[in-house]
Amino acid sequence: MITTPPKQLAWRITSVFIIPIMLASALLIPAPKALALDNDSYPAAWRTAPCVREENGRCVNYNWYIDKDGDSEFTGNSCDHAAPSNECFDNFGYQYRNCTSFVAQKISQEFAKNISGWGNAEHWDTAASAAGYSVDQTPDVGDIAQWDGGLGHVAYVAAINGSGVATFDEYNAAGTGVYSNSTTSSNHSKGAPNHYIHIGDVPASSSLSSADTHGIIGPDAAIYAKSTAGWGGWTQEVGAGNATKLSMAGNNQMFLRGDGAVFAKDSLGVDGWTQEASAGSAIAVAISSTGLQIFIGTDGAVYGKTTIGWGGWTQEVGPGNADKIAVGGNTMMFLRGDGAMFAKVGSGGSWTQETGASSTTSIAVSSTGIHLIIGVDNAIYSRTGVGWGGWTQEVGPGNANKIALTGNSMMFLRGDGAVFAKVGAGGSWTQETAASSTADIAVGTNGLHTILGTDGAVYTKNGVGWGGWTVETGTSAATSIAAG
Numbered sequence: 001m002i003t004t005p006p007k008q009l010a011w012r013i014t015s016v017f018i019i020p021i022m023l024a025s026a027l028l029i030p031a032p033k034a035l036a037l038d039n040d041s042y043p044a045a046w047r048t049a050p051c052v053r054e055e056n057g058r059c060v061n062y063n064w065y066i067d068k069d070g071d072s073e074f075t076g077n078s079c080d081h082a083a084p085s086n087e088c089f090d091n092f093g094y095q096y097r098n099c100t101s102f103v104a105q106k107i108s109q110e111f112a113k114n115i116s117g118w119g120n121a122e123h124w125d126t127a128a129s130a131a132g133y134s135v136d137q138t139p140d141v142g143d144i145a146q147w148d149g150g151l152g153h154v155a156y157v158a159a160i161n162g163s164g165v166a167t168f169d170e171y172n173a174a175g176t177g178v179y180s181n182s183t184t185s186s187n188h189s190k191g192a193p194n195h196y197i198h199i200g201d202v203p204a205s206s207s208l209s210s211a212d213t214h215g216i217i218g219p220d221a222a223i224y225a226k227s228t229a230g231w232g233g234w235t236q237e238v239g240a241g242n243a244t245k246l247s248m249a250g251n252n253q254m255f256l257r258g259d260g261a262v263f264a265k266d267s268l269g270v271d272g273w274t275q276e277a278s279a280g281s282a283i284a285v286a287i288s289s290t291g292l293q294i295f296i297g298t299d300g301a302v303y304g305k306t307t308i309g310w311g312g313w314t315q316e317v318g319p320g321n322a323d324k325i326a327v328g329g330n331t332m333m334f335l336r337g338d339g340a341m342f343a344k345v346g347s348g349g350s351w352t353q354e355t356g357a358s359s360t361t362s363i364a365v366s367s368t369g370i371h372l373i374i375g376v377d378n379a380i381y382s383r384t385g386v387g388w389g390g391w392t393q394e395v396g397p398g399n400a401n402k403i404a405l406t407g408n409s410m411m412f413l414r415g416d417g418a419v420f421a422k423v424g425a426g427g428s429w430t431q432e433t434a435a436s437s438t439a440d441i442a443v444g445t446n447g448l449h450t451i452l453g454t455d456g457a458v459y460t461k462n463g464v465g466w467g468g469w470t471v472e473t474g475t476s477a478a479t480s481i482a483a484g
Contacts, residue, residue, distance in 0.1 A: 040179040041109055042102050042171065043270060047179070049096040052078060052088070063088060064097040064177055091239050091270055092116040097177030099154050099170055100124075103144055106156045106169065110142060110232040111200045112216060112224040112458075112477045114240045122152025125195040134198040139166035139184070142202040145193035153190050155182075166196075200474035208233045212444025213251055213268065216458055216478035217243045223255060225268055229448065229460050231472060235269060247287045248484035249327075249406075250445060254287040262295055264308045274308050288327040289367055289445065289484065292347065294334075296322045302334050304347040314347055328405070329367030331386070335360055341373060343386045352386050364405040367445075370425055372410060374400045380412055382425045392425060404441045406483065409464075411441045411449060419451060421464045430464050442483035452481045 040047070049066050051059035052074050063079040065087040076085025079095055092108070093116045094101040104115050118127035124146045129135050139145065143157040145168055155170035158181070166184045173180050173189055184192050208228040215225035215237070223238035223246055238255060245256040254264040262277035262285055282295040294304040294316065302317035302325060317334055324335040333343045334351075339358045342351040343365065355373065362374035371383050372394075380395035380403060395412060402413040411421040412429075417436045420429040421443070433451065440452035450460045451469070456476035459469040 099172045102171035103154045108236040112234045112473045114222045120151045121154040128197040139196045144197040146195045147190045148194045203231045212446050212448035213484040214450045215482050217480045246482045248482040250289040250484045252287045254285045256285045286325050286327045326363045326365050328365035331365045333363050333365050364403050366405045372405045404443045406443045409443045409447045413441050442481045444483040450483045
């Protein structure tokens with residue numbers, strides 16, 4: 001039966017017809033397990049990491065390294081030293097080309113989860129259990145297979161056949177630091193696994209397609225990002241315990257570390273971050289597709305610049321003023337503590353006040369010049385270009401909790417957790433999720449809609465419309481999202 005949405009907005013959202021199923025049933029029920037084989041997803045630079053010392057054609061103690069200081073040789077103590085070189089270890093704390101490194105990266109990619117600090121493979125069953133994961137003797141796609149004995153061994157369960165036999169993706173099974181694909185049959189060099197660690201459920205269809213860049217901050221304060229739509233495909237870009245806020249626009253990214261330091265880069269991947277401001281500097285950050293960057297300092301001032309690198313910031317607004325910031329293209333905005341909003345084009349120069357005091361609670365601006373605000377009445381207003389007044393009410397009072405804007409695509413989160421979207425100012429909105437479904441929203445340059453469900457999972461879709469969401473993570477994977 002076709003009916004209207006469960007709640008109509010007080011203004012402008014009219015005649016939106018949907019099938020009234022709750023998002024919880026439409027999106028959050030785990031899909032059947034995938035059966036397709038996987039392949040080597042280890043980062044290309046890690047696959048060819050050179051050996052610290054070879055003997056008889058073998059890498060002694062499985063010590064491979066990455067030349068992190070650019071001197072074309074291994075630097076520091078051996079990987080087995082009491083104070084080993086950091087060139088031995090990946091961003092999860094495991095040694096390159098070892099089984100643990102491959103599996104930790106694979107879990108990060110598939111589930112956007114960080115399993116660093118579990119030690120040698122022989123201890124992973126105990127560490128996983130202590131971390132709250134289920135450990136048993138029954139394989140499932142997406143599990144970690146774990147072997148005891150010696151230093152142990154771990155592998156990723158890529159598939160299960162009709163007889164329940166698991167197929168593994170793994171590294172260093174033969175001590176050569178390379179990828180292999182094997183099964184639980186007796187021909188595996190280590191025999192059958194002693195345990196299977198269940199990390200999460202993998203959907204039946206996990207194919208990836210090109211999409212706008214989007215990222216998440218996990219519950220452990222790590223950052224994961226990708227430019228594909230579909231399950232998995234994540235790259236951990238910042239390790240656990242670091243990120244409090246994330247801004248993305250195209251391939252440009254900026255994050256605020258917990259100590260108030262600012263970092264930025266213009267590419268996706270594990271490395272490439274540049275520290276731009278020291279600890280104790282910032283409380284909020286924003287970056288645009290043109291490279292315009294701004295942050296709010298701990299003094300309440302706004303600082304801006306247009307290139308990635310250490311320092312070089314221009315004070316755009318004096319201390320004690322800014323409460324929130326937004327950038328889009330070459331336009332920047334800030335919300336003053338008294339609820340007045342200001343905007344301008346480019347770094348430097350003067351600001352134009354656009355709203356009066358006690359008027360505004362949230363702000364957004366796009367590269368196409370659309371300015372979007374939430375008023376103190378929880379209505380949404382828009383205008384094009386910089387100037388006083390001239391606002392059009394897009395959504396009536398009592399509705400909006402959050403807004404997202406990129407290009408001409410706009411979204412808002414209603415107070416009851418329902419999401420609405422449209423393209424361009426004016427016109428009607430389309431409801432995209434049911435009430436009580438969504439905690440956060442983001443939209444990309446080419447119209448990728450990203451939501452954080454109330455279950456902590458991330459979902460995406462292209463274009464405006466009810467339903468049609470693709471799950472991209474398991475539950476409890478993210479605390480905030482961003483899109484570029």
